[in-house]
Amino acid sequence: MFNLRSAKNILLFVYFTIPITMLPVNAEAIHKSKIVNHTxxxxxxxxDHKLKAIDHMSIPYEHDEKVLCFMNRSFQILSVSTSKRTLDFHIRNTPDKGPQCLEISIPSDLRERNELTLDIVYEGSLTATPVSLEEEDVGETTGTISERGVYLSPACIWYPDIPSSLATFKITIITPIGYEAITQGTLISKTSDDHKTYTTWEEKNVSEGCDLVAGKYQVTSISHNGIDIYAFFFPEEQDLAKTYLDATIRYLDMYQKLLGNYPYRKFAIVENFFQTGYGMPSFTLLGSTVVKLPFIVDTSLGHEILHNWWGNSVFVDESQGNWCEGLTTYMADYYYKELKDSNSATEYRKDICRKYTNYVTEQNDLPLSKFTGRIDPITQSVGYGKTAMVFHMLRRMVGDELFYTALRNFYKNKIWQQASWKDIQHTFEDIGKTDLSWFFEQWVNRKGAPFIELGKTEVEKVSDGWLVKAEILQKDTPYRLSIPVILELEDGNFSTTVELKETSNTFSIQTKSQPKYIAIDPQHDVFRRLHPGEIPPTIDLVLGDYEKVIVYPTGGESASQKAYKKLAESIADNEGMVKADTEVTETEITQKSLFILGGLSENKLTKMLLGDLPENFLLEENAFTVNSTTFNNKGNALLVTLRNPQNRKKGIALFLTFNSATIDTLGLKIPRYGKYSYLIFADGKNIDKGTFTVTDSPLQRDLRILLFGK
Structure with missing residues (x-):
């Protein structure tokens, strides 16, 4: 239901992306000076939703007249000094309501120093209300201070910062009594008086930024092999603490065995008062609804723990693309499926290819070298899914032992530094003693994905068995691929790998037993565009089509009409996609993907679907039946998909409910269920879902038909 993400990749560091030419001052000094420590x-x-702070900011000094750094635009700088000597400063505003630029003048007699510690005193208020305080949707804000809780991210720029600095942090947080505060690093001290609590955390290793969180927590802690593990939970969720602590131990042990020592002295699971799923250095911040979801412990918790290796201690050099999210996805989300069973792993790989095929086109695609972070299903399909599959193909090519040895070396050599795809390439080349430039060039620097199909196939009886000759075709500029091929024989299966380099590649396989079927890449081990025959009709098939038409009803109750139209507008990629049922043309009906909203008495197009609904689906005016179960309560809702019978490359989705009040709520949930073919809801909760089976893959062929014509 949730895609838990590294906080760094969902928050926009506006001040990192402002072009130098747009800054109100000469910005070269920003790139000369880097902060090395914040105390x-x-x-x-x-x-009062307010903070007051002093930052003793240390920088290696480049002897310039001025030092430039950024701060939250709403904060007031009270003073700047060094060695108790007051310094002059000016505030300049950046474009587009970005952060304020603090320009500090350095007197000539101080310019000979090799390092400066600037004491910056500031205060300010943060009154933003986070999105989704109570709902299940992940909320986003860069900073908020309230009695419900505190969340300050680096993107809020709650401390003075210089872009691209890698700094250490020591932070003392003063809160009202009854509140617990946490940030990255090790707990140095904690004391309280009658009114306030004083908590100091210190991280002596560098990081790209610092998050601070506070709330009315009860804290549970244990120690495991020198690592302090904490659960900062609200009183209502205390019964979850042990489950999370025990799971954290399992993940730490697993990843230390795979990759090397955990880079920090603590890990904390912190509950948030609004819905988040963030991974920071040495802790994760999970919303109060999120922590109660039963699958989070077995999936997303491990993902966030793994980010402490990839992203939080080996940093991403985004000038060459973000490799971190895809590698973390592969070694967490996918790896857990692999540990479960081979079928789950196969389905996960197929799902990656399905999402890419449904969402990514030639027009919106990008190479991995240009991916920096997820902003929509398209960038997720590329940066998370494709990248995960690239690591899967790399692992299959070099073998498990070399794969994990290379990753351990990569981690050991690049910890506390920025690393790029080139660094990954060179690590694998050094360990494997082979040139992999072709692999990284086609998968990282080239956008797109191969499209393969089974061409001419022959089978004949020979003197000592059977001979199968087959052709594998690639469209457009060919990729260099290792394609698994499986022959089903009368006495078992025969597996091999065929190397592809051309648009047409022919191979032969001789067997002693009669071959019955041939299949190429049946387990979806190669990242590629899928054929329509490999993809069941799903929600993503329709939502991912940029040319889809979303059809709202003109019949039924007025409240339902308004709610359906609002839903149509919210899921549309552009305004031209939304049409009333009376406005849709015959060409659109027969040639487009359609998202039809409303039941038989509401939307004129719904009646047209009755004869094409999947087997075991029956639609009536005030009820629907799925798999012999009838649903006719006011709180019931149905979403079902099918291929457009007039154009099999396109899809049709039908969504209807008998209660207009639930349309908005249910509509927001639909994109979460993209891989499913149908959904059934009761009073806002999903009670059944499924994906239709596809059996007509164009990458498989019945060899008996070639032999016997049947």
Whole structure:
């Protein structure tokens, strides 16, 4: 249901992306000076949504007249000094309501120093209300201070910062009594008086930024092999603490065995008062609804723990693309499926290819070298899915032992540094003693995916058995691929790998037993575009079509009409996609993907679908039946998909409910269920879902038909 993400990749560091030419001052000094340490003392005034802080900011000094750094636009800089000497400063505003630029003048007699510690005193208020305080949707805000809780991210720029700095942090947080505060690093001290709590955390290793969280937590902690593990949970969720602590131990042990020592001295699971799924250095921040979801412990928790290897200690050099999210996905989300069973792993790989095929086109595609972060299903399909499959293909090519040895070396050699795809390539080349430039060139620097199909196939009886000759075709500029091929024989299966380099590649296989079927890449081990015959009709098939038409009804109750139209507009990629049922043309009906909203008495197009509904689906005016079960309560809702019978490359989705009040709520949930063919809801909750089976793959062929014509 949730895609838990590294906080760094969902928050926009606006000040990192402002072109130098747009800054109000000469910005070269920003790139000369980098902060190496922040020692911050911050007091939080929760009732007033306010903070007051001093940052003792250390920088290696480049002897310039000015030092430039950025701060939250709403904060007031009270003073700047060094060695108790007051310094002059000016505030300049960046374009587009970005952060304020703090320009600090350095007197000539101080310019001979090799390092400066600037004491910057500031205060400010953060009153933003996070999105999704209570709902299940992941909320986003860069900073908020309230009695319900505190969340300050680096993107909020709650401390002075210089882009691209890698700094250490020591932070003392002063909160009202009853509140617990946490940030990255090791707990140094914690004391309280009658009114306030003073907590100090310190991380001596560098990081790209610092997050701070506070709330009315009860804290549970254990120690495991020198690592302090904490659960910062609200009182209502205390019964979950042990489950999360035990699971954290399992993940830490697993990843240390695979990759090397955990890079921090602590890991904390922190509950948030609004819905998040963030991974920060040495802790994760999960929303109060998120932590209660039963699958989070077995999936997303491990993903966030793994980010402490990939992303939080080996940093991403995004100038060459973000490799981190896909590698973490492969070694967490996918790896857990692999540990479960081979069928689950196969389905996960197929799902990656399905999403890419449904969402990514020649027009919106991008190479992995240009992916920096996820903003929509398209970038997720490329940056997370395709990248995960690239690591899967690399692992199959070099073998498990070399794969994990290379990753351990990569981690050991690049920890606390920025790393790129080139660094990954060179690591694997050094360990494997082979040139992999062709592999990384076609998968990282080239956009797109191969499209393969089974061409001419022959089978004949020979003197000592059977001979199968087959052709594998590639469209457009060919990729260099290793394609698994399986022959089903009368006395078992025969597996091999065929190397492809051309648009047409022919191979022969001789067997002693009669071959019955041939299949190429049946387990979806190669990242590729799927054929329509490999993809069942799903929600993603329709939502991913940029040319889809979303059809709202003109019949039925007025409240339903308005709610359906609002839903149509919310899921549309552009305004021209949304049409009333009376406006849709015959060409659109027969040639487009359609998302039809409303039941038989509401949408004129719904009646047209009755004869094409999947088997075991029956639609009536005030009821629907699925698999012999009839649903006719007011709180019931149905979403079902099918191939457009007039154009099999396109899809049709039908969504209807008997309660107009639930249309908005249910509509927001639909994109989460993209891989499913149908959904059934009762009073807002999903009670049944499924994906239709596809059996007519164009990459498989019945060899008996070639032999006997039957």
């Amino acid at each position: 911050i003392e911050i007091e939080l005034f929760l009732k």
